[in-house]
Amino acid sequence: MAIDHHDLAHEFSEHREKIHLLKMENAHFAKLFDEYDALTKEVERLESERIPVGDEVFEDLKKQRLLLKDQLYAMLIA
Secondary structure, three states: OOOOOOOHHHHOHHHHHHHHHHHHHOHHHHHHHHHHHHHHHHHHHHHHOOOOOOHHHHHHHHHHHHHHHHHHHHHHHO
16 A cells, blocks of 8 residues: 655645745744654554554544644745
């Protein structure tokens, strides 16, 4: 089973430079970015290792990641 990678650079490739700049200059963006990255790695680990986890737990992780992604995107286009 192929795992889709959802790191921010893949998700918003047109904003790579701004992502880097905000990570360096905006502590709040950097914190949200780190949280998003950690959640993405956890979701991808659960998928790739086929770790048994309840659908509700898995969906909650994905919803948290989506909320962070929306917040990060809002900061990128501001």
